[in-house]
Amino acid sequence: MFDDLHGELRVGAGDGAAGREPFCVVATAGTVMSGAIDPIGPIADLCEREGLWLHVDGAYGGLFVLADRRRAALDACRRADSIALDPHKLLFAPLEAGCLLVRDRTRLARAYAFKSAYLTVEEDPLMVDYMDYGPQLSRGFKALKVWSALQAFGVGAYRTVVDHLLRLADHLGQRVEADPNLELMAPVTLTAVCFRMKGATEAEHTAALATLAGEGTALLGPALLDGRHGLRACVTNYRTGLADIDAVADRVGELARQLRRTSGAGAARPV
Known part of the structure; x- marks a missing residue:
């Protein structure tokens, strides 16, 4: 058009x-x-x-x-x-x-x-x-x-919470960029953070999602951008804190390191 x-x-x-x-x-x-x-x-x-x-x-x-x-x-x-x-x-x-x-x-x-x-x-x-x-x-x-909610809490409360969520997403993006085994799939503009474990296949990302959910660490979703598979975290709960974000980043980083060790230090594979 x-x-x-x-x-x-x-x-x-x-x-x-x-x-x-x-x-x-x-x-x-x-x-x-x-x-x-x-x-x-x-x-x-x-x-x-x-x-x-x-x-x-x-x-x-x-x-x-x-x-x-x-x-x-x-x-x-x-x-x-x-x-x-x-x-x-x-x-x-x-x-x-x-x-x-x-x-x-x-x-x-x-x-x-x-x-x-x-x-x-x-x-x-x-x-x-x-x-x-x-x-x-x-x-x-x-x-x-x-x-009713707007009358009870006021717009200011929502401004504070939205800013809090954006800061958490920015922090997760920074954690991903600082980890040599992880990479961002797109810039962090709002609270959706798409990232991947370097060298991991779609099946391995799917397995990581199941592990995170099964052990109670976090409920993330799959990401597919430009034909590449990864993980998507979307920070939309006002109860989420920095400790929660760090727990996710630490655990995904650990899974990525385990994956690289078991796959021959990150040998090239289709993603």
Whole structure:
């Protein structure tokens, strides 16, 4: 859809010739796997220039804007026409808690609102009837748990916790870089840390995950980036501390050293 010409985004010239008319761009404010953030500012520039709707997928990463240390990378999210957020992540709300924010809610109403004789809700300027803003008619008050938590703890508490989680992820990244048997698979931008044991195969990484979970050290997940397999730690629990991060780094480093000893000091193998 887009050409990158001299560092500037523009709509692909071949789209019109092929009968395709772009109408929306979806930018990502933190991919789930590695936390990578799209250049949202330049993408917003393109959307304004071309008259395109900009939607930002901030389900995982959007709420990191609460932290000073990541705000610059996410500040351009304010220019989006719509943004998706998951309060069950960084606002720690119970499942399910998804959220769509829109700049102009009348556009949603034009898409979804309808009149019917059996719906007798009277017009009330103080009432927002969410049946007019999505496909669901009967629905519970899912936002109550998010609103209640914000009222009880305040935004400041969430800022503190998000900053704490980012510092822990940065610390894990530093521990990985300092271990000669481990390597980062991607820069640590948010709280997802993807790393691998040098020379390890996919099966060996899978076995390491099982070992960590089985012995109660940590519940990590698999990582697959650019065809390379590894481990993914995502720090999203406000109870996690530096000691927990160090325990993970120490144990994975130990597993990596054991692996290199048993495989002939890291002989080359497919990964």
